[in-house]
Amino acid sequence: MLSINPSELGERENYKFLTGSIIPRPVAIVTSLSEEGILNAAPFSYFNVVSSNPPLISISVQRKNGQMKDTSRNVITRGEFVVHISDETYSKKMNITAKNLPSNESEVEDAGLTPIESLKINVPGIKEARVRMECVLERAISLGGNEESPSCELLIGKIVQYHIQEDLYAFGRIDALKLKPLSRLAGNFYAKLGDTFELERPQ
Secondary structure, X not given: OOOOOHHHOXXXXXXXXXXXXXXXXXXXXXXXXXXXXXXXXXXXXXXXXXXXXXXXXXXXXXXXXXXXXXXXXXXXXXXXXXXXXXXXXXXXXXXXXOOOOOOOOOHHHHOOOOEEOOOOOOOOEEOOOOEEEEEEEEEEEEEOOOOOOOOEEEEEEEEEEEEEXXXXXXXXEEOHHHHOEOEEOOOOOEEOOOOOOOOOOOO
């Protein structure tokens, strides 16, 4: 077996190893509001569940050239954001939100997505998403790099409202086959939900 010391790799090589082996990764589209009221949207695959009591989720937002991205800055400033689950029904528009736009332009508008008001927070969501979660910021932690120049912000959000398309939800469960979620692989590749199987948890 090949054995590699990550400290002997550059950032790009570590990135390729991580994103090529930790797969598939769920993709969240996060909307946030700038101080000027611009609705920002961006996809993130460094995303997962943290806790169910209370419901907490995490988004890791990598910095670019040492600078916070709009999502981190907006979420930390306003303390609110909306997380949407990416699925096959709007995958092309989801991908457009990854474009590097100036802070005064909206990725939601650029991608032709439809803003929809939230119930408990001031940040709008995206209507096309069939699952979305209104979140308030529980904690923001700067990590990586060094103390003067971190490499990312880990955003922990507490979910205060769920929204789900009715035909996806029955008997307290989400129908994964109907949801058709997307997952991120390495490079420009994504995956659909493939074959599923069940393993009973041992007692």
